[in-house]
Amino acid sequence: MARTYLISGRRGASYTEVVTAVSILLVVGIGTIFAYAPVRERSRAKRDQQNLELLNKAAMAYSQETGKWPDRALIKLYEAGYTKSRTTMTPYGGYYQWDSTHQRVISPLAPENLNYD
Numbered sequence: 001m002a003r004t005y006l007i008s009g010r011r012g013a014s015y016t017e018v019v020t021a022v023s024i025l026l027v028v029g030i031g032t033i034f035a036y037a038p039v040r041e042r043s044r045a046k047r048d049q050q051n052l053e054l055l056n057k058a059a060m061a062y063s064q065e066t067g068k069w070p071d072r073a074l075i076k077l078y079e080a081g082y083t084k085s086r087t088t089m090t091p092y093g094g095y096y097q098w099d100s101t102h103q104r105v106i107s108p109l110a111p112e113n114l115n116y117d
Contacts, residue, residue, distance in 0.1 A: 044092065051088065051096065052105055052107060055077070059077065059082075059104070062076065062077055070098050071098065072097055072098050072100070073087060073095070073097065073098075074088065074105065090108075090110065092110050094109040
């Protein structure tokens, strides 16, 4: 006696059953992607905020030690031993920069709605 598989009563699956199963998987997959997008963005913002805090503390220590502010690309912080890499990449792409007007490190490509002050 042959076993029956799926709804049709025949061995194997019909085209309609396969298309239905694939469609359901696509809907679940797309829903998952949209559910995790805000979580990923919050994670980026938190990592960016932590990096900015550390770089600003390093810039303040550099300023107190040398009497000067770091250069725009923050290479002087690396040369003085305050950072592990010559340049630090942001979670949004690009690199952190020194803003001499406000005397702080900035993330130039971060979304405008993020306010870390």
